[in-house]
Amino acid sequence: MDEILIGSVIASTLRLTTPLLLCALAGLVSERAGVVDIGLEGKMLFAAFAAAAAASVGHSTALGLAAGIAVATAMSLIHGFACVSHRGDQVVSGVALNMVAAGLTTVLGIAWFAQGGQTPPVDASIRLTGLVPGWSEPAAAQAALGPWLGALVGHGLLSHNALVYLSLALVGGVWFFLERTRPGLRLRAVGENPAMVDAAGVSVAKLRYAALSINGVLCGLAGSYLTLAQNASFSPNMTSGRGFIALAALIFGKWRPVPTLLACLLFGFLDAMAIRLQGSSLPAVLGGGEVPVQAIQALPYLLTVILLAGFIGQAVAPKALGRPYVKER
C-alpha cells in the first residue's frame, strides 16, 4: 500500500461513515429513550429526497437541509403518534415508514420531476463541498503538504465537507447531551424505567417525543448528506439498506455514542477496503486465482459476524426498549 491508497481509504471511510453515523446517532437517541427505530432507512430516504428536491428547485443549500430535516422529523413524529401516544407496535410502525418512504419518494419524484423518480441534480454551487475543495484530490493535497502528510491528513482527513465533521462532532454532542445535561439524564432514565420517570413527575410522552424530534433532525442530516454532499441528486431507493446497517452499528456499539462511532467507522472502513480489494488475487497457496467479487463484497458482513461472535460481549439494550409505556404498577 502506498500513501495515496491509504489516504484514499481514510477519505472513503469517512465519507461512507458519515450517513451511517448520523443515522446511528439518531437511532441511539430514540432507542435510549425506549423507542425502537427500525424506520431509519425510510427517514433517511425521504430526507434525501426532500433535500434534493428542495435544493434543486429552490437553489439553496439551507432550503435543502431544512426540507430534509423537516420531513424526517415529521416522520419521527408520526412514529411517536403511533407508538408513544397510541402504544402501537414500534417495529410495525418502523416497517410501515420504510415502505411509505420507498413508495412515496418515487411517486412524488415521478409526479414532480418526470425523471423516473430521480430529482434534477443539485447545482454544484449549492452542494456541500470540501472545506478545502482542492484537497479532495490527493495530488493537490500532496502538493500543499508533502507526500505522506498530504495524502493521509490533507486528502484523507481534511478534504471533507462540513457535514462529515459535524457528524463526528455530534458524537461528542450526543454524548454530552445524554451524560451531562438534564434532558439527557431524563431521556436515559425513560428508556430504562419509564414508570420511575413518571413517578418523578416528568412526562414520559414528552420525553419520548423530544427524543424522536432529535432523531428526526439527525436522520434529516443523514439524508441530506446523501443528496447534498455525497451525491448530487436523489434516485429511488438510494439508501440501499444503509439504515439497517446503521441500526446494526448502533447495537454493535451497545447503544453508546463512542462505541457506536467506532462501529460505524468499522463498517465504513470495511466497505472502503472491500471496494479496493476487488480484483485482488488469492495467495499462491490457495491456488492464486482471483478472489470472487462476491466473496470480497461479503467480507464486511462476515467480519462483522466474526467480530460480534468473537470479541464483543453481550449487548444489553435499554430495559424498556420497545415496550410502550402503560401506566400500571
Added chain:
Amino acid sequence: EAQPAVIFDMGGKFDKSFNEAAYRGVERWKKETGKTYLEFEISNDTQRAQAIRRMAERGASPIISVGFAQASALEQVAKDFPKTQFAIVDAKVNLPNVQSLLFKEHEGSYLVGAMAILASKTGKVGFVGGMDIPLIRKFQCGYEQGVKATNPKAEVFTNMTGTTSTAWADPTRGGELAKAQFAKGSDVVFAAAGGTGTGVYQAAKDAGKLAIGVDSNQNHMQPGTMLTSMVKRVDVAVYNVLKGWKPGLSDLGLKEGGVDYALDEYNAKLVSPALKAKVEAIKADIIAGKIKVVDYMATGNCKY
C-alpha cells in the same frame, strides 16, 4: 387493429438506461403514428409471465419484452399464443412468433474502451459494473479488449457494485468505487450499472475526471466530463419492431447501428478531431471484420 404492448423490466421505464431507451422508442412511434400502446413495469419475478400473458389475452400485438430476464416467461406465453407477435430485447427465444433483438454490446464497449484509453493521460482506466452477471461481464470484456488493443501497457480497474438488486440503484457506492479507481490513478471510468451510474458520473465530475455513459446517451448528465456514452439503440430496435415486426434473430452491432458511441454538443469539446478520427477508424475496422471482438457470452470467458 391490435394495440402493441411494452413490458419494462425491474429498473423501470425511467432507469436512464435500456428500459428508458425502449420507452423512448415507443414514444417516438406513438408521436409519429398517433396510436397508443399498453405498458407495464415489472416489480418481481412472477409478474413477468403474468404481465406478458395479460397483454396477450387482451389481444395486444406485438408484445415487446425489454430485458433478458423476461426470456423464459416470454417463451412460455408465446407458445400459448402462436398468433400473437412477440419481441424480446437482449435475449434469444427460438419460436416462430418471436423476434429476438440482440445487441453486440462487446463491440460498442470495445469502441469506448479504445476511446477511454486514448483520452486517458495516465494510461489507467476504470470500469464500474452493477452486479456481477454475464451481461455486465460482456460489457467489461469488450471494454477491456478495446483498452488493451489500443495500449497494451494500459491498466483497467474493474469493480462491481453489489450482490443484491440494490446494486443497480446505489449511486453512493458507485461514486465510492469511482473515487477508489481515481485514487489508483485512473482518469476515465465506464459505468454499466443502471442507476448506480449517476453516482459514478458525479464522482468523475467532482474529481475532474472523465466518465462514459451506457445504454442511452447520457452525455447530458454531466456536460463537460462525459467523454461519451456507449449507446445501445434499443429505442431504434423497438421502434423498428413497431414499424414492422419480423420473426427471427436480429443481432445488432456497430454495423447495423445497434450499438455506437455518442457524440453531441455535451461532449464535443472533449472529443478532439484526432481522437474522433482514431475512433472512427477502429469502428470501421470492427465493421469490416478486421478487428474481432470476443463476445463473453459466446465463449463464457474473456480470453482474447
Added chain:
Amino acid sequence: MSAQANQAMPRWVDLGLLPLWNLCVALAVAGLVVLAIGQSPWQALTVLIHGALGEARGIGYTLYYATTFIFTGLAVAVAFHGGLFNIGGEGQATFGGLGLALVGLALGPHGPAWVVLPLMVLAAALFGMVWAAIPGYLQAWRGSHIVITTIMFNFLASSLSVYLLVNWLRPIDSMAVESQSFADSARMPSLHSLAAWVGWELPSSPVNLSLVLALLACVFVHWFLWKSGAGFALRAVGSSARAAHYAGIKPRQQVLMGMALSGALAGLVAVNEISGVQGKLTLDFVAGAGFTGIAVALMGRNHPVGIVLASLLFGILYQGGVELSFELPGFSRDMVVTAQGLIVLFSGAMATVSTPLFARLFGRPAASPAAAQVKTTEAQHG
C-alpha cells in the same frame, strides 16, 4: 385511557369492525395520494378489489402471493414467541432456495415427483434452518445480537447465491442469472393443473400446492406453539429466560430451536416461488417477502390465523396492485408500495388509535376484569 379501562367492546367490534375501519382510514389516506397524482381513488379501489378478488385468476394470484407471506409471517412469529426478532427471513428464504434447487437439479431428472418433491421441500426447510440456526447459535452461546447477525446473513446469503448462480448453476449460454429449468418432477403442481385432473376447469395462475403446505405449516405452528411441550418451552424462554431456567428449560437450546424452526419456515418460501412458479433458481426471488413477513406477523398478532388473514390482505394488495398498474396508465408500482406502507401504518402501528372512539360507541361495562382478560388471552392463544 379510562374509557378503555372501563368499557369492553363486543368481540365483533374488536376483531371485525375496528380492523375494517383502520383499513378504510389507510385506504382513504392512500386515496389522497392517488388524488394528488391526478388519479381517481375510487376507480383505483374498484380495480384493486376486482383485480384481486373479482375473477378466478386474480384470486389465484392473490393466493399465490399470500402463500409466500404465510411462510415468512410464520417464520417471524415463531421466533418472536421465543423472544427473538428474526429480521433474516430474506436470507433464509434465499438459502432455502439454494437447497431446493440443488436437490431439484440433481434428482429432478431421475426420480418421480412423489419422491423428488418431498425431498426438495425438506432441503428448502433444512437450508433455511441452517441459515437461521447459525445466528441463533451465536445469539445463545456468544451473545451476538440476533438483529445484526441476521441482517448480515441476508447479505451473505445473497452474495453466495449470486456467486453460485453466476459461476456454477447458470447454463453457460444463458444471459439470465438463473439455473437450468427443473425437470417436471421437481415442480410443485399448480392448483389449476390439479383441478383439471379432476375435471374442473380453472384459469391458469401460479397458485400451487405450496398453498396447502402453507396452511399445513399454520396448523403445525399453532400446534407447536400452544399444544406441544416444545412450544411451551419456547414461549417460556421468550417471555422470561430466568423463569424458564427455573423450570428446567434450557434457554440456549430453545433459542437455537426457535431460530431453526423459524428459518425452516422461511426456507419454504422457495417451495412456492422456485418449485411452484419459476421452475428454476432465480436471483432475488424472495423480493422483500422476508421483510413483509415482519409486518404480516405483527399485524396478525403473531397468531397463525391472524397471519393467514394478514397474508391474504397483502396478497390482495400485491395482486390488486399489479392490476392497477395494468389498468390505469400512470399508476406506477411505487404507488402500490406506498399504499401497502400506509395500510401497515394505519392497520398495524396505529391500530389502537380509534379504539377509544369505538369503545365509547359500542362499549359496555366489562363483566369483570377477568372476563376482559379471557378475551385478550384468547386473542393470543386462539
Added chain:
Amino acid sequence: MTSTCDAARAPSAARPAVQLHDISKRFGAVQANRAVSLSVAAGTVHGLVGENGAGKSTLMAILYGYYQADSGDISLDGKPVHIANSHQAIELGLGMVHQHFMLVDTLSCLDNIMLGAEPGFFLRRAAREVRRELEVMMAESGLHVHLDALVGDLPVGELQRLEILKALYRGAKVLILDEPTAVLTPQETTQLFDTLRRMKEKAGLTIILITHKLKEVMALCDEVTVMRAGQVIQTRKIAETSEADLAQAMVGRKVNLGRRADAKPAGEPILLQAQGLSLRAANGVPALRDVSLQLRAGEIVGVAGVSGNGQSELLEVLAGMLAPQAGRLQVGDTRFDAAEGGWLDPRQARHLKVAHVPEDRHACAMVMNFPAWETAVLGYHELPSYRSGLGGLSMNHREMQRQTEAMQAHFDVRPRDVSLGASKFSGGNQQKLVLAREIGQAPTVLLVGQPTRGVDIGAIEFIHGQIRALRDSGCAVLLVSSELDEILALADRVVVMNSGRITGELAIEDCDEKRLGLLMAAQPESVA
C-alpha cells in the same frame, strides 16, 4: 361490618395535613376504593393496613396524582387541591416511596435522586449542588447511601433509604411509604424506623405507612386505618388497639400466627446433604464459602441472616439453578460433585422430587404473560400426566386446567380463574399459586425462599399451615426468610448465615430474636 368511624370526623389532636374525602375509584369491574375518607394529622405517622387488594396502593396512588379518582376530594393542610399528576403532587409537598422501587438500575444514586428535580441544565454543576444538599440531609436524617454507586449494585435496604431520600430531597412534607419494609431485614427495619421517628420529630414530617406487618404498625404509628375490599373499616389511635384487634379487622376473623409446637421425631433419614459448597458470584466475590447442610425428613430448617449473606445463592445452588465451583450434594441416592462438573440442574431436581419456591416470584417462578393454567405447570410440564398424544409431544390442556382449578380451590387463589394472566393476580395470590404447584407433586424436599413476602396476614396464616402440613407428611423443608418471626414460627432448627458461611446452628428451643440477631450480626472472625 362496622364502618362507623368516619375518618374525616375522627378526632385529631393536631391539624390535618392530608384529608381524603369520599374517594372512589373503579378499575373495570373492581371497585378498588369505595367512598374512602381518611384524615392524617400533621407530624404523625399514620398506618394503613389491609389484605392484598384492599385498595391501599390505589388510594395512595390517587393522592399522589398517579391515578385520578372517579369521585371525591383531597385537601392538603386544609386547602382543597386538585392533583392531576405526580408533578403537581411533588410540588404540593407530597413524596411517595412506591411498593416496587421506582429507580433506574443503570444510574447512580445521585442521578436517581435528582432526576426530575435537577437544579440546573448541566448535570455536573447540578450534581455538585445536589450532593452538597444531600450530604447535609443525610447527616441530619441518618439516611446514608453511596451517592456514586450504581443502583443496580446496591442491596435493597440501601435502595429503600435512597427512595426516602429522593422524596425528602424534593421537599416532601408528607411521605407516603408503600410496604417499605417488605424487603428489609429486621436490622434495616429498625434503622429505618429510627430514622422515620427522628424525621417526624425533628422535621415535623407527616408519614403514611402501608404495611402488612402489624408489629411495625404498633411500633411506629400514632394512628392506624384498616381497609377491606376498598372500604375503610376502622381508624384507631394506636393506644386503643392491638395487633390481634387489627388482624381481626383486616381479615374479618381471628388470626393465629403464633408457633404451633409439634413433636419432632428424631433420627429421620437424611433426604438432602450438601458438603463444602463454594460459589463465586459473577463479579468474583465469594457468595458461598464451604457451606454444609443436612435436611432430614419431617423437619423445617430455617436459614436466618441479613439478606445478601448467601442465603439466596444457597437456595439456588440446592435447586440446581446455580452450579457451585466446589462442593458435593446428595439428594436421595443421587450424588453430584461440582469438581466433576456435573451439577444438578432444575429439571433433574424436579425428577428427584426437590421442589423450589424461589425468592423472586416475579422474575423466576412465573411467566408473567402465561395464563394461570400454564404457569401452574411450569417446571412440571414434562410430567406424563400433562402430556398426551403424539408420543407425549403434545400437552394435555384439559388436565393442566383441571389441575390448576384444583390448586386454586385448594389454596384459595383469587380470582378463581384458570385463564387469567399470571401477572393479573396480586402478589399474595401469585405466591399461593406457586406454592400450590410446588407442593402439588408431593416433593420429598421443599426449598422455599421468602414464602410470605408482601403477602397479607390471612394468606400468611394459610401458607404457614401448608408448609407445616408438608413437613408433617415427611417432607424436608429448607426455609429462607428475612422475617425472623416467620422462622421462629415455622422452623424446627435454624442455621444462621453470614458472609456466605454458616455461622451458627440452633435448635428452635434455643432460639430467640436476640440470639439470632447476634449471630446474624456477628463479624466473621477471620476471613481467609
